[in-house]
Amino acid sequence: MAHGPAKGLSRWLFTTNHKDIGSMYLWFSFAMFIIGGIFALVIRAELFEPGMQIVDPNFFNQMTTLHGLIMVFGAIMPAFVGLANWMLPMMIGAPDMALPRMNNWSFWILPFAFFMLLSTLFMPGGAPNFGWTFYAPLSTTYAPESVTFFIFAVHIMGASSIMGAINIVATILNMRAPGMTLMKMPLFVWTWLITAYLLIAVMPVLAGLVTMMLMDIHFGTSFFDAAGGGDPVLFQHIFWFFGHPEVYIMILPAFGIISAIIPTFARKPLFGYSSMVYASASIAFLSFIVWAHHMFTVGMPIAGELFFMYATMLIAVPTGVKVFNWVATMFRGAMTFETPMLFSIAFVILFTIGGLSGLMLAIAPADFQYHDTYFVVAHFHYVLVPGALFSIIAAVYYWLPKWTGRMYNEILGKTHFWVAFVGLNVTFFPMHFAGLAGMPRRIPDYHMMFADWNMISSVGAFIFGASQILFLYIVLDTIFRGKKATDRVWENSEGLEWTVASPAPYHTFSTPPEIK
Amino acid sequence: MATSEGNYYVPEQSKLPLLASIGMFLTVFGASAWLSGVTTSPLIVAVALFVFAAALFDWSRRLTIVAGIIMFVVVSAASETLSNLLTGPMVFALGGLAFAGVIWNWFSIVIRENIAGLNSPQLKRSYVWGMGWFIFSEVMFFAAFFGALFYVRTLALPWLAGEGHGAENVLLWPGFEANWPLMVTPDMAVHGDAANVTGPDQSMSFRDAASLWTWLPFWNTVILLASSVTCHFAHSAIKKNARKPFNVWLGVTIVLALIFMTLQAWEYVIAYRDMGLTLDTGIYGATFFMLTGFHGAHVLLGTFMLAVMWFRSVLKGHFSSEDSFGFDAASWYWHFVDVVWVGLFFAVYIFG
Incomplete structure (x- = not known):
């Protein structure tokens, strides 16, 4: 197995190497992040002032829809899969993923799926304009023609996710080096195992849902049409049965990343390892029984409202365990504040803010006030941006020296952090206020009374967007000009990935390492 | 290495x-x-x-x-x-x-x-994990459709007919009554002959015990369950390296599968031609055809898999007691398809 990578383009097109595939996932994710970000900036530019300025309302709706879909399915999820590809085999002492060819297939479906999704922008009637949650009948009876392309794009990106998840489960359960027992696995491996299980459980439900849409649109069925005895609310139940676990699919791997980074820079072992594992499993279980908290105002029996309210509030317990453990890990540690650590600390603080606003939304009677306002937008952006996204960026800074063999520029990294940190809070914090004052989501124009907060949000959004260009520069600068990194990279880094050379050889662990 | x-x-x-x-x-x-x-x-x-x-x-x-x-x-x-x-x-x-x-x-x-x-033995285990989790994903796919059926029958239709505290029934669909199988759609209850979405003339549901022996879904159930048993016989045979019984039992399984699909197709012909039961006859037609149709599609795929395994054994002498993963995977898939049918038989036909 001495052979290295193949030459030229075929290395990437035909590869079966987990590191190559991981890199492709990460670059693809970054490209989607930029595209989804541009869509977000179109939204923020339109909302800079009240009144209609730049785009027409239908196009505005297409932007909100595509921004959500691209960021969830194109940016966050593939980035985590890319990190899993790069790191899981190295963390468990395996030579590669369990099913290397299927691994590359999972990746190569994605560019086609997103090409198909984005091509709808150029079709008659425009792209999907019904929001990323695509509620029926907006997405069926009143949808643009391009909805069929959207449906099939979701089908194949779902197939990609399921295959990727099956591969990850098989890798973790079957490819661990001798002596790597389950409770010795790094938490990133644990959280990905649980995430993969969630993916296999809910992506088929999404496939079933879009199939029902397809049948309603083209074959005359009445799943979501009350005239034939169906129910549009059925759509929402099935969607959120997928959608809520999906939310945890986007945050559980983040928990794993933060649990790797904080001990390194606090120079202490992770506090409460096993409780972290059990908390992750509890969160995954609870994610299946809370979905209707997205639908409090849709009309549900009071027993349903109460059940979903209490079940949702229960999630705060395992999540609180995690936050407590991270803080306890840092407590009296010998902390230093390199870029990955800055992003991780910001994660702990800002994700907790997002979690707390989630608790507010979980209270059914209060939710009647918050529902479909900018408060909700602020809430889920606080869990997804400083949550999922910051963890991904932290992971890139943390492992980039291992991937490239070169160190990033610390000053630039910290600059990136502070600009992003300020930009993000300036963007999303005012949305809480606008939302509590009653500003609805998904509108291109608004009342004068919301003007100030919106202007601040828009300025923040452009600052945040600009900081990501700096991120791209830093990564390229590291790859081409960075200083040589040591094998261990960080002073207190623990785990098998730090025992191999930097950059990690093309094939690692063709002989299983010894696990202490 | x-x-x-x-x-x-x-x-x-x-x-x-x-x-x-x-x-x-x-x-x-x-x-x-x-x-x-x-x-x-x-x-x-x-x-x-x-x-x-x-x-x-x-x-x-x-x-x-x-x-x-x-x-x-x-x-x-x-x-x-x-x-x-x-x-x-x-x-x-x-x-x-x-x-x-x-x-x-x-x-x-x-x-x-x-x-x-x-x-290596390790890769073979990976294939086993892969097939197992793939079948689990298929289970969840069917769960979406079973869930839709359950939700519509027990919650949505009674609410549409005015149960609970909603006012929709009086305002939107006056006169609509919740029944299952749903023969009169809300559209028909309000618009009568001018309705766009009309219900079926007849349903596929089980009527009375006396007609059981002439009831197609019953025989389909017998055939499919039998095929699961013969598939298991084939499995036992290959575990004992008994090539001939393996080929025979697998062959019988495939024949039973083909009979099942023929009967299923015949049922669809009857539904469309004689019973006025089509895809667009409201929520009953939708759930009936989507559940049985996706099951049928999976039976077709399972039969294809089993047939490939049969040809591999008969023509090329593949599989032994040590190494029969291809057949094993196809047989698991076959048992899964069978279990889904049992769920369908009760949810769609017996209590339909």
Whole structure:
């Protein structure tokens, strides 16, 4: 197995190497992040002032829809899969993923799926304009023609996710080096195992849902049409049965990343390892029984409202365990504040803010006030941006020296952090206020009374967007000009990935390492 | 390289993933264009086919560039003619063929690798995990449709008929009554003969115990359950290296599967021709045909898998007591399809 990578383009097109595939996932994710970000900036530019300025309302709706879909399915999820590809085999002492060819297939479906999704922008009637949650009948009876392309794009990106998840489960359960027992696995491996299980459980439900849409649109069925005895609310139940676990699919791997980074820079072992594992499993279980908290105002029996309210509030317990453990890990540690650590600390603080606003939304009677306002937008952006996204960026800074063999520029990294940190809070914090004052989501124009907060949000959004260009520069600068990194990279880094050379050889662990 | 597990076999580079992705893309792209009636640029399809061919036939860099330029010019110039040629159904068919071809090759390569002894015990375990979790994902796919049926029957229809605290019934669908099977849709209750969405004339539900012996779904259940048993006999046979009983029992399983599908098709003919029960007869027709239809599609796939295994055994002498994963996986899939049918039999037919 001495052979290295193949030459030229075929290395990437035909590869079966987990590191190559991981890199492709990460670059693809970054490209989607930029595209989804541009869509977000179109939204923020339109909302800079009240009144209609730049785009027409239908196009505005297409932007909100595509921004959500691209960021969830194109940016966050593939980035985590890319990190899993790069790191899981190295963390468990395996030579590669369990099913290397299927691994590359999972990746190569994605560019086609997103090409198909984005091509709808150029079709008659425009792209999907019904929001990323695509509620029926907006997405069926009143949808643009391009909805069929959207449906099939979701089908194949779902197939990609399921295959990727099956591969990850098989890798973790079957490819661990001798002596790597389950409770010795790094938490990133644990959280990905649980995430993969969630993916296999809910992506088929999404496939079933879009199939029902397809049948309603083209074959005359009445799943979501009350005239034939169906129910549009059925759509929402099935969607959120997928959608809520999906939310945890986007945050559980983040928990794993933060649990790797904080001990390194606090120079202490992770506090409460096993409780972290059990908390992750509890969160995954609870994610299946809370979905209707997205639908409090849709009309549900009071027993349903109460059940979903209490079940949702229960999630705060395992999540609180995690936050407590991270803080306890840092407590009296010998902390230093390199870029990955800055992003991780910001994660702990800002994700907790997002979690707390989630608790507010979980209270059914209060939710009647918050529902479909900018408060909700602020809430889920606080869990997804400083949550999922910051963890991904932290992971890139943390492992980039291992991937490239070169160190990033610390000053630039910290600059990136502070600009992003300020930009993000300036963007999303005012949305809480606008939302509590009653500003609805998904509108291109608004009342004068919301003007100030919106202007601040828009300025923040452009600052945040600009900081990501700096991120791209830093990564390229590291790859081409960075200083040589040591094998261990960080002073207190623990785990098998730090025992191999930097950059990690093309094939690692063709002989299983010894696990202490 | 030597490990306690033997050699780790990491396959060399493979064209299969990219080719399969292109095939899959063309299939769904064509299907989308076909169903939606949107005309797409022929350049998209041409580029996809071009990359497919270049990868498949290992074109040199120079040839790829030259041919690419020519392709681009020709397709751009003949855009109009090509758009008439590369219609939705055409692209769907081309993509489907390419996709099926790649998958066929993929499986045959995997089988060849296994026979050549390249698969370590560890990789074989990975295949087992893979198949197991794939079946779990299929279970969740059916769960979506069973969930829809349950929700509509026990919650949505009674609410639509005025149960609970809603006011919708009086305002939107006065006179609608919740029944299952739903023969009178809300649309019919309000608009009578002018209704757009009408219910079926008859349903497939079980009526009385006396008619059980002449009731098609009952015999379908008997046949499918029997096929699961014969499939298990085949499994036991191969575990004892008994080739002949294996071939016979597997053959019987496939014959039973074909009878099941024939009867199922016959049931659809009766539904459409005699019972006025079609896909567009409200929520009853929708759930009936989607549940039984997707089950039927899975039976078709399962039968195809079993048939491939049968030919492999009869023609090529594959499988032994030590190494029968291909058949094992197909048989698990078959048992899964069977279990879904039992769920269907009760939820759709008996208590339907």
